[in-house]
Amino acid sequence: MTQSNVGPGWYPDPTGGFELRYWDGAGWTDHVSSGGQNWTSPMPGVSQTQVHVSSPERVAHQVQTRAGITPSVASTSGHLLDQPVLVVNQKAKLIELTNEYAVYDQNGNQLGSVIQVGQNALKKALRLVSSVDQFMTHKLEVRDISGAVILTLTRPAKVFKSTVVVGAANGAEIGRIVQENMIGKIRFGLMYGNARVGSINAENWRAWNFSIKDETETEVARITKTWEGLAKTMFTTADNYVIQMHRQLQEPLRSLVVASALTVDTALKQDSRGFG
DSSP: OOOTTSOSEEEEOTTSSSSEEEEOSSSEEEEEEETTEEEEOOOTTSOOOOOOOOOHHHHHHIIIIISOOOOOOOOTTOOGGGOSEEEEEEOOOSSOSSOEEEEEOTTSOEEEEEEEEOOOHHHHHHHHHOSGGGGSOEEEEEEETTSOEEEEEEEOOOSSSOEEEEEETTSOEEEEEEEOOSSSSOEEEEEETTEEEEEEEESSTTOOSEEEEETTSOEEEEEEEOOOOHHHHHHOOOOEEEEEESSOOOTTHHHHHHHHHHHTTTTTSHHHHSOO
C-alpha cells in the first residue's frame, strides 16, 4: 500500500511479522496488532521519527559543567559508535510507559535515538500500576540519525540478576552484559561468547556513575549521570548520562561499551530505581 488516498486504518502487515499494521493515510506506522493485542514495532526500511530532547547549549552544559569533560576532537565519521563522547538524554514523562532517549555528540549534534519496542497493551498497563514490568523482557533499538537500526538490546525476563543481549542490526549476537552481583556496588561483565572482555563497575551503591574497564582492568570509558534539577528528578522519570571513551576501541568491546551506556537506565538500573 503506497497511495496516500487510502484512508487511515488497520490493514494486513506488509512485513508479514504481524496480522495488522496501522496506516495513517500517508504511511505505515509503528502500531501493529496480532490476536487482538497491540504492540509497537518499527516498519523495516523506513526512517523513523527521532526522539528530540535537548538543545546544543544544554548538551554542552552537561558535558563541560555537569560531567566535567573538556571538549575533545570529535570523530570525523559522524557515526554514533565512533564518538569519543556521547550524551544520552531520556525523554521526560510524568508517566513512563515506553522508554525513549536521544543520543548526541559533545557539541549537541543529534546522532540517533534509543527506543523501546515490543511493548504490548498488557505490559504498558502493568507498568502503569505496578513495578512488575521490571521483571519482564525489555527490547530496545539503537537507531542512527537516518532511522536505521545499528544495535539491538534485549534484556530477557529476570528474577534477580539482569542480562542484556547486544545484537547487530541483522540480529546476530555481538555479546552480552551480565550482572555479576546483587549486594554492594553493582558490577556487570562484558561477555563475548565465553570470554570476559571487560566490566562495568558502579562507583556507588545507587549505581549512578560507572567505570568501564577492559579485560586487563584498565579503564576505557566512564559513564556519569548528570543532575538535571530537583523538579525534574522528583516529578519525572527522566535520566541523563554522559559517556566518555578514553581511547578508540575495537569490536566487540566497542559495541558492548556503547550498549552499556545506552542501556544503563532501562536495563542496568531497573533494580536500583524500583520501577520499570
